[in-house]
Amino acid sequence: MVYISICFISFISLFLISSSLFICSLYFLLNNFIYFIEWEVLSLNSCSILMTFLFDWMSLMFMSFVLLISSLVIYYSKEYMAEDYNINRFIMLVLMFVMSMMMLIISPNLISILLGWDGLGLVSYCLVIYFQNVKSYSAGMLTALSNRIGDVAFLLAIAWMLNYGGWNYIFYIELMKNDMEMMLIGGLIMLAAMTKSAQIPFSSWLPAAMAAPTPVSALVHSSTLVTAGVYLLIRFNILFVETWLGQFLLLISGLTMFMAGLGANFEFDLKKIIALSTLSQLGLMMSILAMGFPKLAFFHLLTHALFKALLFMCAGAVIHNMKNSQDIRTMGGFSLQMPITASCLNVANLALCGxxxxxxxxxxxxxxxxxxxxxxxxxxxxxxxFSTGLTVCYSLRLVYYSLTGSFNSSSLHPLNDEAWVMLSGMFGLLVMAVIGGSMLSWLLFPTPDMICLPFELKLLTLFVCLVGGFSGYLMSKVSFFFYNKSLNYYSMSTFFGSMWFMPVISTVGVIYYPLVLGMKTMKSFDQGWSEYFGGQMMFYSLKKYSLSVQTFQNNSLKIYLLSFTLWIIILLGLMIF
Incomplete structure (x- = not known):
């Protein structure tokens, strides 16, 4: 049972490091400390290659949260992935994933950020294709290719930043706002962050990445891969205050939030509903960041990580008990069959709704x-x-389908709450999902700000949530007027339910047709006319001339006599004329 010891050791190590980093982050926060560490890797004449690390309260706190969630996810995986013979490889991949995220968090240097950035991309591809079937391979390729667009933008930003004589963006951050060149670098960084955090038009890879094992989804969609773009933009936040970049990001992230919330109401795959809710929350973080509130975006980033990881863990427990079925239409009555898991799912859902x-x-x-x-x-x-109302709408719809009513699958079912290792991992996050928000609120905003609003605006959030919840209940109740109302508007339902056709555009439009066009171009030009008039024609001509010359060089007396006779005739002809 070697895999159990590896899981347990990883869990204990990460949990202890997380606790230590959280205490350090509190010390740095209260004393306003920032440590900037430079390590000279190599020095050649006047050129020095430096590795730089930035330790401040933000990086330390984010690292502690990532490690806390990672430790509980690895502990949870011990039972969830127990039947996998290659669980050692799985744990190693998760640890590599976490290490890449650590590198990204503590780097104030674009080169060292790229190491973590590409590490996340590569390991996420390995994790998405972990189950090795056609669907996983397609999802992995879509994920990898979408993220490569951001990687190219990141490389261009690195190349452009060479003009400043260094890649430590932290030194040039004050200069950025007034410099057009730095605004261009900021635009490239924003493009990279939009691909990693799956904003429109790069949203299609995020639900596709659900092909990965559920513990990976819990880690990826809470605190690692998808939040990397948001964290990077928090570090570059000066660029978005009262600039066209901020206005553009506000529009895109607002549309992403709206599109994801709308799409989740038409989805029946349990994991994809939660994935679309992640996309909606990422849009919320990006939009408040674009308005110039980076600390608030970071606050929501941390609180969201806690309840979203719990939500995915509960979904994993449900899928595990349902023998890998993810369709919410075949679920129901979990509040009776799996009361502990249902309670955790309810708490996570309520935290998501606010x-x-x-x-x-x-x-x-x-x-x-x-x-x-x-x-x-x-x-x-x-x-x-409206997006906030949609959040409550799809959350209540999920509760209606999965927790209430009677069980809709086979009568002989294995539903139970006996997976104690998985439940233990969920309990750790359950506590944080309840107390984490107030704790972080006291830490990050020790001085209360006065928010003075009219009574109507103050109650608008509550009103929107109540209307959204009621709409979700009505829409999900299939017997509402005896049939599902969305079938009356099939075209509209297809459009909203397929993320505004973005997966089709991303796969068929952006990948398939350009590849087909490239193949036709290659056959017509590279392997067609250019071969006929270029290399192949030269080859055949030289081959023909070489054969004729070779014929003359053969030791045949007849040929030599014939050629000698011809030469004599030519010479005589010349002499006569």
Whole structure:
């Protein structure tokens, strides 16, 4: 039973490191410390290759949260992946994934960020194709190719930053706002962050990445891969305050939030619903960041990581008991069959909806109040509040399908709450999903700010949530007027349910047709006319001339006599004339 010891050792190690880093982050936060460490790897004449690390309260706190969730996910995997013969390889991949994220978090240097950035991309591809079937391979390729666009943008930003004589962006961050060249670098960084955090038009890879094992989804969608782009933009936040970059990001992230919330209401795959909710929350983080509130975006990033990891763990426990079925239409009655898992799922769902005094409430409510207080256009205001209502809508729909009613699958079912190792991992995050929001609120905002709003605006969030929840209940109730109303508007349902056709555009439009065009071009030009008039024609001509010359060089008396006779005739002819 070697794999159990590896899981347990990884869990204990990561948990202890996480606790230590959290205590350090509190010390740095209270004393306003920043440590900037440079390590000279190599020095050749006047050129020195430096490895730089930035330790401040933000990087330390984020690392502690990533390691806490990673430790609980690895402990959870001990039972979830128990039937996998290659669990050692799985744990190693997860640890490599976490190490790449650590490298990205503590790097103030674009080169060292790229190491973590590409490490995340490569290991995420390995994890998405972990189950090795056609669907996983397709999802892995879509994930890898979408993220390569961001990697190219990142490499261009690195190349452009060479003009400044160094890649430590932390030194040039004050210069960025007034310099057009740095705005271009900021635009490239924003493009890279949009691909990694799956904003429109790069959203299609995020639900596709659900082909990975559920523990990986819990890690990826809470605190690692998809949040890397948000974290990077938090570090570059000066670029987005009152600039066209910020306005563009606000529009894109608001549309992403709206599109994901709408799509989740038409989805029946349990993991994809939760994935789309992640996409919606990423849009919320990006949009409040674009408005110039990086600390608030970071606050929501941390609280979201806690309840989203718990939500995925509960989904994993359900799928594990359902013998790998993910369709919510075949579920039901979990509150009776699996009461502990159902309770955890409810808490995570309520935290996602912004239920008062759970983790999500402190960040989401504060964000919406700041939005109400800010100078913002009506369209963005509508996207914020309507998307919040959609969040409650799909959450209640999920609860209706999975927790209430009677079980809709086979009568002989193995549903139980006896997976104690998985439940232990979930309990750790359950505590954090309840107390994490208030704890972080006291730490990050020790001085309360006055938010003075009219009574109607103050109650608007609550009203939107109640209307969204009621709509979710009505829409999910299939017997509502005896049949599902969305079937009346099939074209519209298809459009909204398929993320505005983005997966089709990303695969067929962006990958398939250019590849087919490239193949036809290659056959017509490279292997066609250019071969006929180029290399192949030269080859055949030289071959023909060589054969004729070789014929003359053969030791045949007849040929020599014939050629000698011809030469004599030619010479005589010349002499006569």
């Amino acid at each position: 239920m008062p005094f759970l983790a999500g409430f402190y960040s989401k409510d504060l964000i919406l109040e700041i939005v109400s207080l800010s100078y913002i256009n009506m369209f963005s205001f509508f996207l914020y509040f």
